[in-house]
Amino acid sequence: MESVKFEPKLFINRELSWLEFNKRVLEESEDESNPLLERLKFIAIFFTNLDEFFMIRVAGLKKQVEAGINKPSFDGLTPREQLKKISRKTRELLRQTEKDYNTLLGLLKSEGIRIYKYRELPKRLKRKADSYFEEFVFPILTPLAVDLTHPFPHLPSLSFNIIVEMLSRELRFGIIPVPKVLPRFVKLEEGSYVYLEDLIINNVQELFPQQRIREATTFRVTRDADIVIQEDEADDLLEEVEKGLRKRRFGKPVRLEISGGTELTLSYLKDELELLDEDIYPMKIPLNLSDLWKLYREIDRPDLKFPPHVPYYPPQFEVEVFSAVKSRDSVLFHPYESFDPVVELVEEAAEDPNVLAIKQTLYRVGRNSPIVEALSRAAQNGKEVTAVVELKARFDEESNIVWAKKLEEDGVHVVYGVPGLKTHAKLLMIVRKEENGIKRYVHLGTGNYNVETAKIYSDVSFLTADDTVGEDVSRIFNVITGYFHPPSLKKLYMSPINLKEKIVSLIREEAELGEEGRIVAKMNSLVDPEVISELYRASRKGVKIDLIVRGICCLRPGIKGVSENIRVISIVGKYLEHARIFYFRRGDRVFISSADWMPRNFHRRVEALVQIEDKKCKEKLKKILEIQLKDTAKARILQSDGTYVRYEKRDFNSQEYLERWVREFSL
Known part of the structure; x- marks a missing residue:
């Protein structure tokens, strides 16, 4: 494969890129709209x-x-x-x-x-x-x-x-x-x-x-x-x-x-x-x-102030939540759609006599968390409850210590993750006894289990009862709480084991398609130089690449012979863009993840990446990416010198549109 030299001039400094992000935040104070x-x-x-x-x-x-x-x-x-x-x-x-x-x-x-x-x-x-x-x-x-x-x-x-x-x-x-x-x-x-x-x-x-x-x-x-x-x-x-x-x-x-x-x-x-x-x-x-x-x-x-938005509650969850998850895979896009189904899943599990065990990662849950309360009740009700608490979640350490102690007092098995790694993956698994045996119900997310930030952060929730996904999540929990070793996973990818390797292989496979290739990736930050180099290589092969990167982006788009096929936009507005969604045209593959494309996420954190296979779920995520790429009101376009420019005609606000759209796109 033709390679791009690892030249400093091809990369934007991380810290200066962050300051450009904070400049975009400041611009919102100037925006008369x-x-x-x-x-x-x-x-x-x-x-x-x-x-x-x-x-x-x-x-x-x-x-x-x-x-x-x-x-x-x-x-x-x-x-x-x-x-x-x-x-x-x-x-x-x-x-x-x-x-x-x-x-x-x-x-x-x-x-x-x-x-x-x-x-x-x-x-x-x-x-x-x-x-x-x-x-x-x-x-x-x-x-x-x-x-x-x-x-x-x-x-x-x-x-x-x-x-x-x-x-x-x-x-x-x-x-x-x-x-x-x-x-x-x-x-x-x-x-x-x-x-x-x-x-x-x-x-x-x-x-x-x-x-x-x-x-x-x-x-x-x-x-x-x-x-x-x-x-x-x-x-x-x-x-x-x-x-x-x-x-x-x-x-x-x-x-x-x-x-x-x-x-x-x-x-x-x-x-x-x-x-x-x-x-x-x-x-x-x-x-x-x-x-x-x-x-x-x-x-x-x-x-x-902004008009209040009432998150849409998807009708499929108006029935008993376990039935809803078991009947079909679901993708929720917060805060446009309610986070309540996720909370209700934990709360119902706490009271359901057929639920045997609950395992959950907790990174930033906020104060007075109904999820923490539900985990405590579940333990008090005799269920096996394990909470993987990340004590090193920066600036949330004190809060996490308080409720970690409370969970332990209430009988929850509290695990502080893997030495040397932050547990950043958003995983919930409920093990339930049913007529045909044991069934696992799983939630994988891009955001924290925090009911307050779920109202202002845009994130994706994936709810499934898929047996293979459930087995993978079970293995990930086992390596976090037990002896950390590379687990054998079938549908999930995990940092620091093979998540970066998977991302690199997906980009390389797309590069093989040349001008027929297409990548759309949405994340908070893009820093990893090796992944950026792979995107440059794909661009040189003719792959059309659109990146929606809210914060830091060290990739320089628009460099002749290197990145002229790459466009980078950043959306800063009413909601904080926090979701990680990745689309690759080859095989029509869509993934969500807790991980940004940064060295720390690939090497120093426990993260998860999952492919979304359900047709309607995939279409929903692809449509979200399509809508955001059309934004002209809150989107800024990254220039090759590291600065961002706004559209002259700002007539489409993707966040306002999504508030209405989720009610029209019914799963």
Whole structure:
């Protein structure tokens, strides 16, 4: 087979591609077709995303630099070069965010919603604000002096603080943590809010009496949050993760955000936190704007939010759920279709006297999960229940520890996966005694067993009672809970065993068709350089390739002689595109998977890939891909230089269309 050289110029840097994704999120705050409060919410999402990016990705690069690692990534950039480009690109995005946020404040004002700075408050509201400060804020504030006897405090990651510069020799600085227990946006009356930090700064003299204050300004520290777990040395993985969580709050600083401040203040924080100039991000708008989520939820203005969508409940599940699954394979597309049938399957299994066992993987299930409750009830009802809990699901570790302990207390066999691997596969198996013997009922998904995110993440559920699929899932559970070895599977493919090998073989088989070949792949991220190289080879053979990649994409489309037959689009809109669906024309094959095409999914996680064989299920998934490829409203087209452009005529929103379409496409 003709090969493409593994040249750095053929690949987009992963971190810069991620920043381009967050830029697309920011663009949604600028899109006038979105309701006003939804635009504000996209600002919150942008900042939440950026926090996680610095805590994990930037922190990782900084550790490489400190370790003296100069080896470039497959796109040719060294860790040091990546950090410089990240700093430059982030500043560009923050400048745009400042404009966008100020624009939205003006639009909110015209709708009768105003977020005041303290100095802007009319006298009537100023009296209310002062009263609120005296009654609720002042009693819980803890001003911290910083001098010879009071060292610089060890501030937790993402904590929001005020630094006060004094004009005295005895005390030069003081720090006031902004309390999390109070609303960030203090409501003074309907539609009128003031920033909590402004209230504190305006009353800062009360906190440092008899001190001459030069300036008070807000700042925020981001720390390395990547927990390193030595699983091979840990006697108790749960205990080891708990230790890691405690360390995370005080990891090494990687970023300082500050709104103003004198040169002396800036220099002082830089030295205390041991940061470089490129790590410091001055802001002209309030810090910590991920808190806009809270404001979005509080303001009851349905006219300024997306119209609520009621997920369609497929009629085949209106009968007893086991009968529905047994009668035929089903594919559900959430959130357009309800996640309730999946929940009901577990809940009915918990109470059904014929159910003998339930096995399920749990990655991110959220709070107050009906699925976790059902598993507990099943164990209490005497069934064999096994939950494979992924303690290392990033930023969900604490939540997972809490309900893992609860499950164990209720009699569930809790397994913490395979050492060295994250269990990311979405698998549910129910073993039921029936007239003709044992029957397995299976759910395989692309998303988490989380009823809340199932309302806003687009994901696929596959429900089947196919005996061979059931046997494969049973084997996968056995290798997760027992001795990990390559299982003999007939219809499923598994990372880190053979999932990547299968993807590569499918692309190669399509390449053999030349111009008759066709690949459509939908996923969150495309990073793996070997898979990208295979796609380049297929493109050179004439295969037409369409990729729907929401986030990171390291493939460069449109390169003459390499990738001119490849188109990449990213859809960012009302729902978070999370499904993984793969179509190959040869053999008319359609697959769904929990795995993106990334090295971590192929090599460092337990993942599953399954072929969808039922004709109607296949047609449904193919139609979903077809609909999304027509999107012109929320789709952006990846250019060969790594940037994205929007369609000039934005007249088809695939997400809005799918809300209606699922009711028409009946299985």
